[in-house]
Amino acid sequence: MKRSFIPLLATGLLALASCGDANKSTSAEGGNASDNTMTSSATGGDTVSANMPAGSENPENQPQNAGTAQSNTGNGAMRGTDGAMGGMAKGDPNGPTAPHKDDAEFMKSAAHSDQNEIQQSKMALQKGVTGMAKEMANKMIADHTKSTTELKAIAAKKGVKLPTDMDAEHKALAPTMQKLSGKEFEQRYMAQMLTDHQKTANTMRAHETMTQDADLKAFIGKTVPVVEQHLGMAQQNGNMKM
Structure with a gap:
């Protein structure tokens, strides 16, 4: 009985050792997998950014630019109105009359x-x-x-x-x-x-x-x-x- 027990105990210890190595390997590989995933995410982010249209990486830019364009258009319209209003003043028969050329x-x-x-x-x-x-x-x-x-x-x-x-x-x-x-x-x-x-x-x-x-x-x-x-x-x- 003693002789048969020792081989079985040795076999069990070897199995436990093998499981421990396997877990370490899996943990290491898991860490590498996590690292690879992070690297892939970072790389993926760059790739997406590179493929997106200019300015889309910052959506806030678009409304700002649009606002600027609207502002410029509004200013132009106001200048046009001012010009129209100046023309009307000059055309008023009872309004200011420009001096003669000489x-x-x-x-x-x-x-x-x-x-x-x-x-x-x-x-x-x-x-x-x-x-x-x-x-x-x-x-x-x-x-x-x-x-x-x-x-x-x-x-x-x-x-x-x-x-x-x-x-x-x-x-x-x-x-x-x-x-x-x-x-x-x-x-x-x-x-x-x-x-x-x-x-x-x-x-x-x-x-x-x-x-x-x-x-x-x-x-x-x-x-x-x-x-x-x-x-x-x-x-x-x-x-x-x-």
Whole structure:
């Protein structure tokens, strides 16, 4: 019995030793497998990143870029609106008027303005206007004849020949005015005085800031208050009609 037990005990011990080595090997291999898995994950991450479209590795970039694009587009739209609004301001017949390119052009324009008011006012008196329209017409003829005389003296010194008639716009308007009579004519005449004097005042103020000519600066400084007085009369008449 003792002899048969010893071989069996030896065999059992050998089996246990074999199992222990196998477990160590498995643990080592398991560790390597884990390492390989981590390495594979890291490598896989790089591979995915390399294959993804630019910027997709950081999804936050896309909304940021889109926001920038929208912001730039919005700014462009606002600039466009500002430009449109600037264009409208320049086109407003009663709004700011840009100064003329030079003094000679300004003097010719001012001479036309005088003739516009003088000749329309003579027409008004011929048609027998009454009340404020008659007062306006008489004042227009007197004041604009005076400014014409003063402007002629300045133009002569500068070698500028001034026009002696209305401008094309008012020549074209004359036939329509001639067809009117009574209160209808008076209303149209006073409305035209309002429009004309607003333009003239704006033009003179604009050119006053541009010109370097002392004679013209003095002329404008003296004439604008008279033009604005005429404008006030036309505005008062308009308010009375309302």
